[in-house]
Amino acid sequence: MAFLYETHIHTREGSGCGVSSGRDYINKYLDLGYTGLIITDHFFRGNCRPNRRLQWEKWVEEFCRGYELVRDEGKKSGLDVFFGWEETIDGEDFLVYGLDKQWLFEHPEASTWTRQKQFEEVRRYGGCVIYAHPFRYAFNNSRVSDSCRFVNGVEAANSGNNPISDVYAWNHAKKMKISATAGSDIHYSEDIWPDTVFGVYLNKKMETITDYVDAILNKTIVSLKVPEGRFDKSYWKH
16 A cells, blocks of 8 residues: 655745645545645745745744644644745755754754755754756756755656656656655645646655655655656656
């Protein structure tokens, strides 16, 4: 038995580009057989909802609101919900997993880190970093190999991508010998359909976000959920 998780989703409470409240996602993902979600609202240098002029503790409270709404609603409905975020550094996006709200309270410096510093510090505190949709933007392409030195995995399938961008990302993950993940990058509940949402299958049910970090670091993701027919297999390298 495999357990299906959404790894990349935004709420209107935490992300400036979010359209739907976190509560709106629960039933749709349950109907599609998902075991859980990881909320990844845009962090301080991304398209975050909270005002960056707020005192840090207040900013963190506001930032975590979307996750907390989904978590509380998920408990009522039987959907597990976990916390992460998506940071933007020099025009590149990174998904961070394994750290929590209390950690954020104690580390305001996280809002200023370079790619290397982010990677080193997140790993030091037991988390991991995933390169989000690395080939989405043309200007990123020449920097991907350099950035891959500071990640534990690559998001190799993203519903907001052109499929060929995902093929490049998949092949790059294999070349770098790091984990490949998939996520929907959902911002609006009406975009949740069987042929539009992505995810990862794990061989055991997650109890904490650390279980997902372990799956990435130990390369134990069973498979990726990618809609049927998304890829032309002739593009894939073997």
